Amino acid sequence: MQTKKRKYLVPLVLSIAGILTSLGIVSIYSRRIVQERPAFDSVVALPGDLVSDAINLIYIMLPVYVIEFLLLTIPIAALMLILNRAVRARWYTQSVVHMGERFDVYRMLRRSVAPALFSLSFSEAILGYAPEWFFAQPELGFDRTIAYLYLNPVFSLNGALITLAVALAVYMPTWLLNDAGIVSHLKTEELENRLCPDTQSVGKWYSNFISGFALLAYPLTVFLQYFYRWIVAPPTGVSLPNLVIYSSLWSLMLPLLLMAFVLPVVILNELLLDRFTPPLQGLARQLGAGEIYVKNLGDVMIDVSQTLDDYTPPEE
Secondary structure, three states: OHHHHHOOHHHHHHHHHHHHHHHHHHHHHHHHHHHHOOOOOOOOOOOOOHHHHHHHHHHHHHHHHHHHHHHHHHHHHHHHHHHHHHHOOOOEEEEEEEOOOOOOHHHHHHHOHHHHHHHHHHHHHHHOOOOOOOOOOOOOOOOHHHHHHHHHHHHHHHHHHHHHHHHHHHHHHHHHHHHOOEEEEEOHHHHHOOOOOOEEEHHHHHHHHHHHHHHHHHHHHHHHHHHHHHHHOOOOOOOHHHHHHHHHHHHHHHHHHHHHHHHHHHHHHHHOHHHHHHHHHHHHHHOOOEEEEOOOHHHHHHHHHHHHHHOOOOOO
16 A cells, blocks of 8 residues: 555656646746736636736646546546447457556656647647637737747647646546456457457547547647747847757647646546446446456466467368
8 A cells, every 4th residue: 555655656746846837937927928018818717917817727727627537537438438339339349358456657657648748739729719708819919039938838838728628538538448447359250350359448549549649739739839930030139049949948848847737637547546447347348348357478478388389280
């Protein structure tokens, strides 16, 4: 139990550090923007100026992510499970795999990457459809140096925090499906055809598709938002080498800051795993899923080698 608790320490510390860093950055940067344009307000739905909006948004979104996890994860995961079953019913069936329980710090950190990239990649596109009473796009008329140095990072972070709610609604159910061990695999009769055995977690079936877009979209998004538009029309007083360095730093730092907001939900998922996975496994069994018990790799290799040693090819 002590070891199990210790695995949460590193993600928790990194999360707190990232959230505090985000608070410091948006506080300092938004104050500089307000000096230039006191009337500018990005999150119109929140009272106050840009400074209070940027800070309050962080305080508001963190509980939203937690509530979202508690209320939406199981229902959406159940819908994903049913949809996967329906779409692949012709060739595939489902099973519940009884797996090991280890899920270390590295895997917890890695789990937070895709939602962060998704929210950063699609925040501008998604918030472009937001009504003006909720979220205002940056206006023209800012000094380009102020816009590049301060407004761009604040807008990226604010927008991504809002879009992260959408990303988590998609990714959290896939985590639960993976942790429940629910897989989709070819039916036995399909293996009589010349097909490689195909077994994939139902959660990964969804997340791989979504993450593929996010991984491709983020480099393009960050290139357009932090390099291209500023190299074409450089801000005053910022040399090209400094522009490249500053943009590169933000390109690397933004995903890390967003990961800090995902990690609390990853930790919560681990803490509630024993309560949240049984309902999904029960639904899978009701839909006809079987049971698969996986031996450890060493045992499997021994079994295979013994089978091969004892195997005698048939005579012609």
